Amino acid sequence: MTARVLVVDDNPSNVKLLAARLAAEYFDVLTAANGAEALSVCAAGECDIVLLDVMMPGMNGFEVCRRLKADPDTAHIPVVMVTALDQPSDRLMGLEAGADDFLVKPIDETALLARVKSLARLRATLDDLRSRAARAAKLGISGxxxxxxxxxxxxxxxxxxxxxxxxxxxxxxxxxxxxxxxxxxxxxxxxxxxxxxxxxxxxxxxxxxxxxxxxxxxxxxxxxxxxxxxxxxxxxxxxxxxxxxxxxxxxxxxxxxxxxxxxxxxxxxxxxxxxxxxxxxxxxxxSLEMAVVDALTGLHNRRFFDGVLPSMLEEAKRKGRPVSLIMFDIDHFKTVNDLHGHEAGDRLLQGLATRIKSLIRRSDIFCRLSGDEFVILMPDTRVDVGAKVAERVRAGVAGAPFFIGKNRSIAATISIGLAESGRCGADILREADKALYRSKEGGRNRVYFDVASPQAAPRAPGFRVVRAG
Structure with a gap:
């Protein structure tokens, strides 16, 4: 693994010797003749590892190392002290300043390359993590x-x-x-x-x-x-x-x-x-988790849903098991925003998400697709069982008003479409969407699914089921 190595030494002969050894192993070598130059190169992000001589005029290596480690922008750069000092007290002073290791002059070439390669691997890991964290921060995802x-x-x-x-x-x-x-x-x-x-x-x-x-x-x-x-x-x-x-x-x-x-x-x-x-x-x-989580409701978002649905259907097909999907939206949600404001609409969405999470099963996957449109994925679930869950959700939403701020509450209902993979295969989302449309056509605040066989139609009290045709 290669890296950019900064060699800091006021002795040109020492610099040339170290640079030649490192270049022979395909490391990119930069040089600095004093501590101030070294700090400038590191601050500019131009090096991955620092080989730092201790005995230099003006600012010695210990002070340079302390300054590097005190700066959050350079604290992660590995530093190896290169010195003729080999007493335990000298090593301790360097380690306390933040150095990663000591190499004693005359430098053993094998030891030099082993340590530099080891630190290059460390730096590569740090750079990868720092880069990902920085990209997340630019997107507004702060850790x-x-x-x-x-x-x-x-x-x-x-x-x-x-x-x-x-x-x-x-x-x-x-x-x-x-x-x-x-x-x-x-x-x-x-x-x-x-x-x-x-x-x-x-x-x-x-x-x-x-x-x-x-x-x-x-x-x-x-x-x-x-x-x-x-x-x-x-x-x-x-x-x-x-x-x-x-x-x-x-x-x-x-x-x-x-x-x-x-x-x-x-x-x-x-x-x-x-x-x-x-x-x-x-x-x-x-940041990865936040990329698949809806910021307003805390539910999984459309990106997550689009990723998990195909794999779930493929696994269900391979094992011969059904998947049911509930799709719903809030009846007349635009009116809520128009009459009470978007803040009230957001509170309604949050309250609805919280209430429905308490009504579904642990194994169910609840996602917000967009706006007021939601889906619930139910693995290993036939449509008759899914209909019971759907009705529990519908009744739970309609059963009590939602707080929208300033001692105000509003009632809300949802229209639900239901589909099962065993009947429509990979078109389950489209079939659930069609069923949702039928639910709205039928008067809203109801569950609709296409009953292709008698056993699929539940007869529990309170169910709103509309048969196709």
Missing amino acids: AACLSQGEEPSGRILVVDDRRSACEAIVNALKPHYEMELEPDAAEALTEGAAGGYDLLIVSLGLSGYDGLRLCSQFRSIEATRQIPILAVAEPEDRARVLRCLELGVNDYILRPVERAELVARVRTQMRRKRYVDCLRQNVEA
Whole structure:
């Protein structure tokens, strides 16, 4: 996976070396000689990943990273510190500034490419979610405000390690901040991870009875854990396995002996990003839901109906089961708008939708097609049963007035047409529309359907059924 990588260093030789290594792997490389230039490039949205030298005149790398992470427009850009400083305190300072990782000079080319490729995958996911959320916002579909990557999130963590002393040290370091669970058995961890609603998985690559890399791969292949970040714990000499785990989709790693402060900082980074990604994903899902929901009534809209009807009819045909469809509109609805105003008409539509939802079955699908025109899809339902539902709906609407504001209420009735797929196949909507027209012709406030066989005509008290012909 390629990406646009910004190399920030005041030493031209270092810039050329990094640029050549990255370009050889088909990354697009941009360069900046100081912190101010780097901030300008990032603010313009011209890069996907930043390789940031620490020791620069004027504004050092730590300050540049802090500014990037403090700005909502650039906080999502992954940052890797490139430095000759290799003390735990230096790593901690960078992680607390928001850096995703450290590469120590002289840079190992394999480690550089593994980390950049891993971050490129992360950035691609973020870009996709951000783009969808932005498109939804332009359409007026606003989601929840996402947690800033600078805020402190809570969460649940599962630690998978069969070395008791090592895992207890991890648990004790994180317990003041997070809800911790420990699982030494890899097979149990897979089950627990899928069912437990965790926000982070910490996996030892040195499990004695199981391949830690395989466990990470399995977590990534299971739907329930695919999006949960993974922090691998490895031995310093286990370099090849560390690089391999990044290729498998592990988000970050830490080497033993585990520095308590570095562990907390790396976990905090993963938790913040998880919350941010979750919020973006929820906003995208909400926008998709809103695209098929009528804003006024909260019912499914015409787009949803047009999508679900063909698949429902196809499934019904394959299984030999009927589908019934109720189509109705409000009698003389235009008069309501003309006499009482459109706000009163909207209140009537909302009240009617709420009342009818309480009268139909859980399995029925209630949609607003347009204006005052509605449909109710009833799977696994023959027309005689559908007629009973339709009459219950008609009587429920006519049985009590609707509040339209300012202590005013109005009575309303509906005319209903009914059809069954077993009689008209894919033309069920057209047949229901024809039946609705007959209902209006017959005097309104009634249910009409074409009774093709005697058993289809219910004789319950109060039913308004008009036979064809």
